[in-house]
Amino acid sequence: MFVVTLKFADNKxxxxxxxxxxxxxIQQGFDNGLFLMVGSLPPNQGGGILAHNATRADLEAFVQKDPFVAEQVVTAEILEITPARLDDRLEFLAA
Structure with a gap:
């Protein structure tokens, strides 16, 4: 599972x-089953994404295709999380 932050940069x-x-x-990320959630980082800092169902390398390559990343509107950071304990509703993330 991954958390991706997209924070506004020089070309905001x-x-x-x-x-x-x-x-x-973003829609392609959902269509591909990669994104679980997308939202804003308040106050007006950028966005955050919860992603799964990909390798880190595949996610990194996909993030580089975001026009905001490619044109340096945002800087992207990818945090990988290995779940140790999950609510039953999130068990699919353990796979």
Whole structure:
């Protein structure tokens, strides 16, 4: 399981022109079964993603395809978490 943070960077002003591509990239993450949740990092810091069902290398490659990452609107950090204990509703993350 992974937590991806996308924090605004030097080219934050370009977000408006790249937002459609960023939204399409997010949708592709959900369509591919990679993303479980996407949300904002308040106050206006960027976004966060909960991802699973991929290797770290595959996730890193996918994150690089985000127009926000490619154009340095955000910087991405990927944290890998190996679940040690899960609520029953999240057992699918242990696989």
């Amino acid at each position: 002003a370009r977000a408006g022109e790249l937002i459609d591509g960023h939204k399409a990239w």
